Amino acid sequence: MTMSTVIVIRIPGIRLTREHCDALLSNVLGASDNRAHLCHAADAPETYIYLADALDSIMPKNPTNTTSKVGSTGTLAAAIAQYYPNASTALLQLTLDLRGQAWNKTATWHYVVETDVDATAEADFNDWYTQEHMPGLAAVPGTVRAMRLYNPDGAPRYHALYLLQTQDTFGSPQWLKVRGTEWSSRIRPHFRNTKRTMFNIIK
Known part of the structure; x- marks a missing residue:
């Protein structure tokens, strides 16, 4: 769990195969990136691709130069848009990364x-x-990993993701108990511009 930044590529209207994902990354990064986490929305044709610390693949290391990072992300977004014009690309900062109750298990679903x-x-x-x-939620049986990311340059600003052993983890009594606290009820009405998506992880 050493990553500090994550690039997320969102491609609406299509479920990109692993082969097409590898080809896209090869074309825009110069090589296939085996760190790519590929997933499909369960209820709509949509693809998300996560690249952990992927800026190392497209620019020299310079952790103090935020302007260069943003510019390089923009270059990547422009390259991806040549293949998928409706795609969006964002650089997210990792703010919390927790091992779940099922840490040693394989995640097959991904809730965002x-x-x-x-x-x-x-x-x-x-x-x-x-x-x-x-x-x-990390402590719920079946949760493999829970992460929070922050988008300082766009919206939505906050991105929470949960890697799940099975889809049944979501909506289990333990999961619903965590969601149903008094604090949750106080916070949730303040959510704005919210998108909730269940994804199937593509190997």
Whole structure:
């Protein structure tokens, strides 16, 4: 768990095969990236590709030069748009990474919550996520890993993802108990621009 940044590529309207994903990354990065995490939305044709610390593949290491990082991400986005014009590309910062109850198991599903939050509730929102919500969901049987990421340059700003052993983990009594706390009820009305998606992980 050493990554610090993640690039997420969103391609609506299509479920990209592993072969096409590898070809895309080979074309835009100069080589296939075996760190790519490929997943398909369960209820709509949509593809997400996650690249952990992928900036190392497209630019020299320069951790203090944020402008270069943003510019290189823009270059990557432009290259991907040549193949998939509706695609979007964002550089996310990892803020929390937790081993789940099923850490040693294989994840086959991937649940994502992307959201903004009212500025008046943002501090409470972040405390809720880090102190109660994400640790609670990580402890649910069947959760392999739970991660929070932050988008400083776009929206939605917050990106929470949960790698799950089976889809049944989502909606289990233990999962629903974590979601149903008093603190959760206080925070959830402040969510804005929210997108919740269940993904099938493509090997």
